[in-house]
Each structure stands twice: as C-alpha cells, then as structure tokens.
Ligand SMILES: Cc1cc2nc3c(=O)[nH]c(=O)nc-3n(C[C@H](O)[C@H](O)[C@H](O)COP(=O)(O)OP(=O)(O)OC[C@H]3O[C@@H](n4cnc5c(N)ncnc54)[C@H](O)[C@@H]3O)c2cc1C
C-alpha cells in the first residue's frame with residue numbers, strides 16, 4: 001500500500017488547484033481521475049469552455065461541423081496542458097482509475113484493465129463533480145437521438161429540429177447556440193415562464209428576444225415519455241398528452257452530485273437529502289480528514305465557486321480558516337444567452353422583503369452609445385440600492401459584455417463601495433461600463 005500526505009479524487013477545478021498547491025508545499029499528492037478524456041475536469045472538457053466556444057462560433061456565423069472541429073482541437077490542447085500541470089510536478093502522481101473508499105483513510109483505485117491498487121492518505125479531498133440528472137421517463141430513453149449536454153456537443157451533424165427538455169442554464173444556453181447554428185429549437189419548460197427567480201422586466205426582455213430569434217417555448221408542461229419513431233425522428237409526450245417530434249432531444253434537467261460508486265458507505269462521510277456530500281463551513285465532511293469541494297456537495301455549481309472552495313480548504317489547512325463558506329458573499333452568475341444575462345445580489349422586491357429602503361433604476365441598452373457601435377440594441381440593465389446607506393443591493397445586467405461588467409459590480413459590493421462611487425466614476429469612452437454613470441443615477 002502506497003501512503004500519501006493527500007489523495008485528491010477527481011481532476012476538477014478545486015482538485016487540480018489544490019494538488020498543485022500541496023505539491024508546491026512538499027506534500028506527497030495523489031490525484032485520481034477515472035477518465036483520461038477528463039483531465040482538467042468538466043469545465044474544460046465538456047462544459048464551460050466547449051459550450052462557450054460553440055456559442056462564440058455560432059453567433060459569428062460559423063458552420064456547425066467546423067465549430068465542433070475547432071472545439072475538439074481547443075479542448076484537446078487544454079486537457080493536455082492541464083494534465084502536465086500536475087503530472088509533471090515532482091511531488092504529484094496522477095492515477096488513471098476509478099477511486100473507491102475502503103475506509104476513511106484508504107482508497108482503492110481500479111484502472112481500465114481491472115488492476116486494483118490500494119492507496120492511503122492522512123487527508124482526502126473529494127472533487128468528483130456532478131452528472132446529468134434525467135427524470136424518470138417512460139420509453140426509449142436509451143435512443144441515440146436522446147442527448148445530454150456532454151453528448152450533443154460531440155455530435156457532428158446539426159439536428160434540423162431539436163427539442164430541449166428544461167429551461168435552466170443549459171436549456172437556455174443550448175437553445176441560443178443551436179438556434180444560431182440553424183436548428184429549429186423548442187424548449188419544454190414546466191413553469192409558466194423561464195427565469196422565475198429573476199427580475200420580471202429582465203425576464204420579459206430575455207423571453208421576448210429569445211422568441212424573436214426563433215426559439216419556440218412550450219410552457220407549463222413536463223416531458224413524460226420518449227418514443228423513437230424512425231431512424232431520424234423521436235417524439236416526446238408532454239404532460240398534457242401533446243406530442244413533440246424532432247430529430248434530437250436534449251435533457252437539460254439539472255445535474256446531481258457524483259457520489260455513486262465512491263464507496264462512501266465504507267466511511268463516516270454523510271450525504272445531504274439532495275445526495276450531495278455534507279460539509280461544514282470549512283468544507284470538512286463528517287469525517288475529519290475528508291473534505292469535499294465543487295459540485296459534489298450541495299450549493300452552487302460553477303467553476304469559479306469550485307475554485308473558491310479550494311481557497312476555503314487552503315485557508316483552513318494552512319491559515320487561520322477565517323475565509324469560510326459563510327464568508328463568501330455576493331455570488332454572481334452569467335447565463336450565456338445572446339446577449340448574456342448576469343446578476344449579483346437582490347431584486348427590488350427581494351430587497352424590500354428584507355426590509356431595505358430600496359430603490360431601483362433601469363436603463364435600456366438601446367440608449368447607450370456603445371450599443372450603436374456594437375449594432376446590438378437589445379438589453380436592459382437594472383440596479384437596486386439602499387437609499388439610506390448608499391449600499392448596492394443588486395445589479396442585473398442583460399446586455400453585451402455583462403459577463404465582464406458583473407465582476408465590477410461584485411467587487412464594489414464586496415468592498416462596500418457606495419453606488420455613488422460607480423455613478424461618479426470616470427470611465428473611458430465609448431465602452432459598456434460607462435453605462436454605470438447613468439444606471440446608478442438613482
Ligand atoms: C454544459 C455545461 C456548461 C457549463 N458552463 C459553465 C460556465 O460557463 N461557467 C461556470 O462557471 N460553470 C459552468 N458549468 C458548471 C461547471 O462546469 C461545474 O460547476 C464545474 O466544472 C464543477 O467542477 P468540479 O470542481 O466540481 O469538478 P469537475 O470538473 O466536475 O471534475 C470532477 C472529476 O472527477 C472525476 N471523477 C468522478 N468520479 C470519480 C471517481 N470515483 N474516481 C476518480 N475520478 C472521478 C470526473 O471524471 C471529473 O473529471 C457548466 C456545466 C455544464 C454541464
């Protein structure tokens with residue numbers, strides 16, 4: 001049995017960051033990854049990078065197959081770079097195999113050819129990510145015309161007609177992307193509208209723009225049954241009995257923590273009701289020497305929150321542990337629609353419910369000089385502030401470059417910079433950020 005100072009299970013964002021850090025501190029580290037096509041994790045291989053690349057190429061008029069080929073090249077390059085960033089370190093060993101816990105301190109690694117090896121460590125870090133969660137449906141769910149986000153982006157032939165089940169992040173981003181490539185896209189949404197938790201004005205703008213771009217929404221229905229009709233057609237039966245036939249179905253119905261087969265029953269690690277690994281404020285599990293980082297625990301499922309999980313663990317191991325899960329504030333996000341939508345903080349209604357003296361301002365992007373240069377007049381920016389204290393409470397940006405601008409808003413909120421500072425700041429010109437002069441004029 002080989003003993004390590006640390007074993008990290010999964011080559012995800014937090015796992016690889018921690019592996020590099022620990023090896024740099026002279027810890028003997030084992031990083032175990034079950035799939036050679038996943039070095040670098042979900043983001044690089046099957047998620048953020050390939051989907052945003054395909055979106056970029058779709059919106060710039062590329063042909064689908066050429067974009068998929070370019071995506072494959074970029075992913076391979078990044079995967080290789082990621083592998084070497086750990087495998088080439090003196091104190092780190094990358095194991096190709098599936099990790100299974102035998103006890104709180106021992107892991108069995110099973111490689112492709114069935115060879116098994118037991119490793120032990122003082123500290124173990126679980127970073128196994130999440131997998132697509134497909135609701136229990138009747139019918140031909142194993143059909144080759146049923147896709148997840150992972151399999152659809154590898155398909156080289158563009159489906160003429162695509163049905164997307166689910167109107168969350170993946171549903172709306174894939175609808176935007178495949179519609180731009182030229183597919184006829186329908187999105188099945190169980191609620192009576194998309195983005196229920198978002199500001200109503202912004203939600204209405206996004207829905208209007210997506211509809212105008214040609215995306216069809218079927219609201220208030222669930223997918224209940226799937227039936228393969230022919231070699232090229234597949235039908236989804238909805239809860240109202242209506243049928244929707246297309247050439248491909250994408251399930252974008254959420255992602256669940258990847259704990260299956262990890263052997264957690266052999267440890268003192270407990271799961272939450274949602275099936276995620278239960279952690280405390282320092283991401284320590286119910287076994288003192290085992291930590292969980294990234295999508296495998298409940299909560300946010302983003303690459304940057306996974307990276308931030310690494311910071312929490314690092315602070316706990318080597319510093320005062322002051323930076324913990326609860327001290328993480330103002331988690332922002334971007335949905336890469338066209339244009340993208342980004343948010344941090346509260347809506348006006350939420351702010352009032354929390355008792356703030358809140359007010360808001362909104363600014364249509366058609367009134368911004370840069371929009372005319374960009375030839376993109378769609379979009380709406382909104383800001384919510386506390387008029388008593390000057391605190392920025394929420395920023396909701398639907399428009400070009402919102403994925404960048406939101407970081408500026410988050411920075412201001414994290415550091416308690418009053419909204420008047422963003423209002424009175426001198427920005428260069430003509431750029432999107434100068435919108436803040438007007439947006440924060442509340
Ligand atoms: C289509 C899509 C688009 C997305 N777009 C964005 C985006 O634009 N921005 C953003 O911030 N987030 C995005 N996300 C979310 C983001 O990809 C994830 O939150 C993030 O990658 C999770 O990283 P992680 O650190 O939890 O681990 P992961 O990167 O998921 O890594 C887990 C690794 O563990 C391995 N593994 C699993 N079980 C075992 C085992 N038993 N033994 C050994 N290895 C194992 C897996 O093979 C995998 O490589 C997207 C997700 C999807 C699906």
Ligand SMILES: NC(=O)c1ccc[n+]([C@@H]2O[C@H](COP(=O)([O-])OP(=O)(O)OC[C@H]3O[C@@H](n4cnc5c(N)ncnc54)[C@H](O)[C@@H]3O)[C@@H](O)[C@H]2O)c1
Pocket residue numbers: 135165166167168169170171173188189190191221222223224252253254255300301302333334335336
């Ligand atoms: N830009 C980004 O940062 C980005 C992009 C993609 C994914 N992600 C991450 O990946 C996670 C997973 O994304 P997702 O879109 O799969 O999940 P999601 O939770 O955002 O959306 C899932 C949707 O599926 C619907 N649904 C469930 N069962 C259904 C059924 N039978 N019929 C019709 N609809 C059904 C749900 O109502 C929900 O709206 C996200 O939570 C996000 O953290 C992030």
